[in-house]
Amino acid sequence: DAKTTQPNSMESNEEEPVHLPCNHSTISGTDYIHWYRQLPSQGPEYVIHGLTSNVNNRMASLAIAEDRKSSTLILHRATLRDAAVYYCIRDTGGFKTIFGAGTRLFVKA
Amino acid sequence: NAGVTQTPKFQVLKTGQSMTLQCAQDMNHEYMSWYRQDPGMGLRLIHYSVGAGITDQGEVPNGYNVSRSTTEDFPLRLLSAAPSQTSVYFCASRGTGNYNSPLHFGNGTRLTVT
Numbered sequence: 389d390a391k392t393t394q395p396n397s398m399e400s401n402e403e404e405p406v407h408l409p410c411n412h413s414t415i416s417g418t419d420y421i422h423w424y425r426q427l428p429s430q431g432p433e434y435v436i437h438g439l440t441s442n443v444n445n446r447m448a449s450l451a452i453a454e455d456r457k458s459s460t461l462i463l464h465r466a467t468l469r470d471a472a473v474y475y476c477i478r479d480t481g482g483f484k485t486i487f488g489a490g491t492r493l494f495v496k497a
Numbered sequence: 498n499a500g501v502t503q504t505p506k507f508q509v510l511k512t513g514q515s516m517t518l519q520c521a522q523d524m525n526h527e528y529m530s531w532y533r534q535d536p537g538m539g540l541r542l543i544h545y546s547v548g549a550g551i552t553d554q555g556e557v558p559n560g561y562n563v564s565r566s567t568t569e570d571f572p573l574r575l576l577s578a579a580p581s582q583t584s585v586y587f588c589a590s591r592g593t594g595n596y597n598s599p600l601h602f603g604n605g606t607r608l609t610v611t
Contacts (some may be wrong), residue, residue, distance in 0.1 A: 420597045431501075431587050431602030432540070475539065479597055483528065483547060484555060487540040 392476045397492040400466045408461040408491055410476030415456050420479040423450065423461045425472040426490070432475060435461065471495045499523045503588050503603035510578040510610045518573040518606050520588030526601070527593045529571040530555070531563065533584040534605075540587060546571055547593065578610045 393411040400406040420439050424432040436450045443450040449462040463470055475490040504519045530545035542555030546565040562574040585607050589600040
């Protein structure tokens with residue numbers, strides 16, 4: 389099963405860091421972890437991905453546990469525009485990319 | 498950059514009608530796929546294609562047909578619409594030269610079947 393486990397929802401205050409967890413305990417050695425987010429009334433958009441090492445880009449950071457069974461997406465300073473559903477995906481390199489329900493992030497002003 | 502373009506944005510059908518949801522991408526991506534998203538839920542894979550002339554089923558293929566005659570286009574056909582097919586449909590594409598390249602999504606088609 390290529391699904392991951394995420395909390396249904398999380399809440400953050402504006403301008404504070406947000407840590408979005410994801411459990412992927414059955415991950416295999418060659419599976420990448422991808423994160424997408426979906427803003428209201430839009431299609432999902434790519435955020436970040438990684439294999440073993442922590443990754444940073446202009447949108448976020450990705451921290452991957454040493455045993456790779458979990459990862460955390462880090463938004464360093466949440467803004468109201470970051471309110472979205474965040475999906476953590478195991479990318480097995482195949483063609484059936486499976487999405488779970490994701491984590492709905494609420495950001496309070 | 499156009500990316501992935503879906504048309505129409507909204508559609509209302511009566512039960513039993515047929516229609517085609519259009520998807521086009523201008524990134525020369527080999528891989529394209531269709532997902533549906535029901536209220537409050539994640540995306541479920543309907544069909545996908547790894548190149549012109551090659552298609553395969555995803556998680557929920559029943560009631561939908563696809564074909565891939567060009568790299569750019571991947572239409573989704575509903576032959577006889579049912580209320581259970583009321584959903585938002587997303588098309589996505591990715592390059593397969595690097596299999597971990599990200600998916601690029603369109604902005605969706607909201608379909609209501611009455």
